[in-house]
Structure formats: C-alpha cells, structure tokens
Amino acid sequence: MSRPVLSKLEKGARFARLDRDRGLVEAARLDPAQFDALYRKYLAQVYSFALYELRDHHAAEDATERVFMKALAGLPRFEERVGDFAAASGSAADHGSAATERAAEDASTFRVWLFQIARNVLANEHRHDRRRPVAPLEEALGVSAPDDIAEAAVAREAGSAAWQAVARLPDDRRRAVILRFVDEMSTSEIAAVLGRSEGAVRVLLHRALRSVAADLRGRLS
Amino acid sequence: MLGDGARDARRTELYLDGLLSVDDRRAADVPADTDLDPGVRLAAQRLRSDLVRVHPSFRFEEALSARLSVGAARLRAGLPVELAESPATAQAAITYLRHGLGADQAATIEAPGQAHLRNQSLASRSPRPLLFGGVGVASAAISIGAVYVAWRWSHSSATPMGRAARAAHGSRVTHPAGRSRRAAVLQGILGVVS
Numbered sequence: 001m002s003r004p005v006l007s008k009l010e011k012g013a014r015f016a017r018l019d020r021d022r023g024l025v026e027a028a029r030l031d032p033a034q035f036d037a038l039y040r041k042y043l044a045q046v047y048s049f050a051l052y053e054l055r056d057h058h059a060a061e062d063a064t065e066r067v068f069m070k071a072l073a074g075l076p077r078f079e080e081r082v083g084d085f086a087a088a089s090g091s092a093a094d095h096g097s098a099a100t101e102r103a104a105e106d107a108s109t110f111r112v113w114l115f116q117i118a119r120n121v122l123a124n125e126h127r128h129d130r131r132r133p134v135a136p137l138e139e140a141l142g143v144s145a146p147d148d149i150a151e152a153a154v155a156r157e158a159g160s161a162a163w164q165a166v167a168r169l170p171d172d173r174r175r176a177v178i179l180r181f182v183d184e185m186s187t188s189e190i191a192a193v194l195g196r197s198e199g200a201v202r203v204l205l206h207r208a209l210r211s212v213a214a215d216l217r218g219r220l221s
Numbered sequence: 222m223l224g225d226g227a228r229d230a231r232r233t234e235l236y237l238d239g240l241l242s243v244d245d246r247r248a249a250d251v252p253a254d255t256d257l258d259p260g261v262r263l264a265a266q267r268l269r270s271d272l273v274r275v276h277p278s279f280r281f282e283e284a285l286s287a288r289l290s291v292g293a294a295r296l297r298a299g300l301p302v303e304l305a306e307s308p309a310t311a312q313a314a315i316t317y318l319r320h321g322l323g324a325d326q327a328a329t330i331e332a333p334g335q336a337h338l339r340n341q342s343l344a345s346r347s348p349r350p351l352l353f354g355g356v357g358v359a360s361a362a363i364s365i366g367a368v369y370v371a372w373r374w375s376h377s378s379a380t381p382m383g384r385a386a387r388a389a390h391g392s393r394v395t396h397p398a399g400r401s402r403r404a405a406v407l408q409g410i411l412g413v414v415s
Contacts, residue, residue, distance in 0.1 A: 032293035039289055044276040051275055061281050068285065072292050073302040162271035165264075181272040184241055187234055199227065205237070206230035206261070209268075213260035216267065 019080050021110040028075055035072050042111065043068075045183045046118050052178045053122050055167075063125055067118045074117070080109050115179070115193040165215035166208075173208035176201055232257045233265075240269055 019025070024041070027034040046067050050060035166177055172194065179185045179193060187205075191198045232254045239251035276282075292302035 032296040033290065035289060035293055036286060039286065040282075043282060043285075044274050047277045048275045052272075061277060064277065065285055065288070068289060069292060069302060072289055072296065162267050166268070166272070177268065178272070180237065181241070181268045182274050199230075202230040202234050203226060206226075206233040209233060209261045209264045210258070212268065213258070213264035216264060217260065 019109045022080065025075070025078065025080070025110050032072065032075070035075065038071075038110065039068055042114055045111075046114065048182050049115065049118055049178060050122060052166075052182060053175070054125060059125060063118070063121050066121045067114065070117050070121070071114055078110070078113055111185075112189055112192045115183070115185075115189075119175075119193060161216060161219055162212070165212040168215065169208050169211055172196075173204050173211070176204040177208045177212075180205055229258070233261055236262065237265060240265055 021038065021041075024034070024038050028038055043064070047060055047064045050063040050067075051057065054060050054063060166174055169177065175194060176190055179190045180187075185193070187198050187201050190196075191201045194201065196204070236251065236254065236257055243251060296302055
C-alpha cells in the first residue's frame with residue numbers, strides 16, 4: 001500500500017527539480033545589473049541560433065540585441081514553470097537513458113524562455129525580410145570573421161556540405177537540428193521552445209537526419 | 222504501442238543523447254542500436270562536428286553589455302527598458318548613467334562585466350568548439366606568433382642544450398634558398414630587416 005505513495009513522492013521530487021539558472025535569475029530580479037551574468041552565459045547560444053537562421057552576421061547581431069533587451073524587460077514577468085517543463089523532462093527520463101536523465105537535470109526553464117523570445121524575434125525578422133535573398137550559410141559564417149583562420153578552414157572544408165544539407169531542410173526540421181546540435185538542447189527543451197510535443201520533435205529530428213544523410217550520400221555519388 | 226516511425230525516432234534520440242555527451246567522456250563515438258540506420262548515424266556524426274557554435278565579436282558583446290547596463294539602470298529607476306541612446310563604449314555608458322546622481326547612487330551602478338567576473342558558475346561553460354567573430358582576435362594571435370618567432374630567431378639560447386642544438390643545426394647542410402625564403406617571409410610579416 002505504501003509503495004505507490006513512495007513512487008509518487010519520488011516522481012514528485014523529480015518534478016520539483018530546480019532551474020539551474022534560478023540563482024542567477026533571482027539575483028537579476030533583485031538587481032537588474034546582475035542580468036549581465038545571464039547575458040554572458042547565453043550570448044553565444046542565442047547568437048548562433050540567430051546566425052544559422054538568418055544567415056547574416058549583422059541581422060543576427062540585431063536579433064540577438066532585441067532578444068536580450070526583451071528578456072531584460074520581461075524578467076519581472078518571467079515565471080519558472082517547474083511543473084510543466086520538468087514534468088516533460090521527467091517523463092522523458094522515465095522512458096530513457098542516463099543521458100536523457102542528465103538532460104532533465106540540466107534543464108533550464110530560463111533558457112527555454114529565452115529561446116522562446118528568440119524564436120518570436122526571428123519569426124518577425126523572417127516576416128520583414130521575406131523579400132530579401134538569403135545568403136548561403138557558409139557565406140554567412142565566412143562574413144562574420146573573414147580573417148579567422150580556423151573559421152575559414154571549417155567553412156572551406158567539411159562544413160559546407162553539411163551546412164548546405166541543413167539549409168535545405170524545411171524550417172521546423174532545421175530549427176530542431178540547430179537547437180539540438182548547436183545549442184545542445186534536450187528533446188523536451190526543444191519541444192518547449194518550438195511549442196511542439198516531444199514525440200513530434202523526435203520525429204522531426206529523425207526525419208531531418210535522414211534527409212541530411214540522403215543529401216550527403218547524393219553528393220558523394 | 223509505438224509505431225515503426227516512432228521507434229526509429231526513439232532509437233535516433235538515444236543515439237544523439239550519447240553522441241552529444243561524448244565530450245564529457247572524452248570519446249569519439251558511442252555504441253548504437255544495431256537497428257539504427259547507418260546513414261542516420263553518419264549524418265549525426267557529421268552534424269556534430271560541423272555545426273559549430275559561433276560567438277559574436279567581443280566588440281559587439283561589450284557594446285550590448287553596455288546597452289543592457291543602461292536598460293538595467295532604467296528598470297531600477299522605474300522606466301521602461303528601450304533601445305534608446307546607446308553609448309558606444311561601456312565606460313561611456315557608466316559615465317552617462319552616473320551623471321547627476323549622488324555618490325551613493327552612482328556607486329551602485331556597476332561597470333558592465335563586473336557581475337560576470339563575480340559569477341563563478343560561468344567557469345563551467347560547455348567544452349564545445351566555438352568560433353569567434355571579428356578580426357581582432359585572429360590578427361592579434363598572428364601578430365603575437367610572428368613576434369615570438371622573430372624573437373626566437375634573433376635570441377640564441379644560453380643553456381648548454383640550446384648551444385648544442387644550435388651547433389648541431391649549424392653543422393647540417395641547409396639549402397640557402399630555404400633560409401633566405403624563411404627570412405623573407407619573416408621580414409614580410411614584421412616589416413623590418415634585422
């Protein structure tokens with residue numbers, strides 16, 4: 001009789017996992033100047049997401065600025081929804097591996113919230129720039145640092161084929177791939193950012209990888 | 222009951238979970254379900270290595286940090302955060318913010334980056350490869366490297382091992398054109414003739 005209660009408590013404990021950014025978020029709420037720590041922590045992730053989406057160095061900088069300004073302004077209204085998000089993480093952990101379990105432990109609802117802002121900002125950018133031709137991804141990455149030897153090498157060599165394959169993916173699959181591989185988000189985090197179910201994100205990623213595999217195979221042959 | 226598509230997607234997810242944590246375990250790859258499509262596995266490995274995270278230029282980072290500091294000060298003063306008059310440098314932002322305030326209030330406005338420096342949790346950043354935007358970092362690294370090579374070229378080692386190595390090197394037959402080519406390259410980089 002006591003066993004179901006215990007398992008419920010264990011599950012409840014998993015649901016109550018804390019956001020790993022809780023300390024920083026609380027500090028920033030008390031003193032907005034402390035937001036700088038969150039900004040430094042997530043700058044590269046947000047900027048990369050914007051650059052891979054917009055494929056323009058300057059547009060990515062503008063979008064990144066808007067994202068962090070909106071986040072700073074919205075911080076007093078931010079709510080750590082441990083219940084919803086950690087429940088999703090917890091259910092993922094129920095199904096699967098130690099890595100998924102770790103992803104659930106590392107989950108940050110602040111990061112999800114920040115990337116939801118980024119997704120909205122980028123959607124607005126896409127609406128405004130629909131008539132503007134989009135540059136190839138390797139060109140966009142080359143523009144950001146023309147004298148950077150490492151980047152130039154990456155752009156020239158192995159990168160371009162994979163980037164082109166990713167750039168050809170439909171929007172939702174491409175976003176899922178970027179969030180998974182570049183920003184290293186778990187399936188549950190991506191689901192929360194994109195507003196999809198975890199199962200849908202799993203299928204998106206699987207199909208995206210199959211498309212990329214077919215693309216790379218086609219190039220080789 | 223999972224369908225074939227959902228089962229394949231689940232296999233792919235488990236493989237990706239392992240693959241994306243190989244840095245933590247210092248491994249190159251992870252064991253995969255034998256039913257996982259080899260093409261999917263190769264594509265995942267390729268994306269893992271090619272889709273790098275990109276850092277914006279330090280100049281942009283500091284400029285935005287300054288603007289956020291202005292926004293934070295506005296927020297503290299009960300004003301809305303907005304993309305308004307943006308000082309070009311962090312110091313200009315602080316001067317702008319402290320203008321007209323009393324000493325106590327002015328002292329509460331931190332320079333951008335101070336909160337970051339105090340925050341120990343940022344030391345645990347991801348070990349992912351990172352590209353840096355902007356030309357400053359690359360050109361500075363090249364300049365430092367060139368100066369070091371020139372310094373080593375012109376300063377002989379005082380240690381017995383160094384002298385022995387130099388003597389051994391000097392006794393070898395070297396192609397004169399090769400040496401002059403190296404010297405020309407160095408002179409080209411440094412713009413000086415020693």
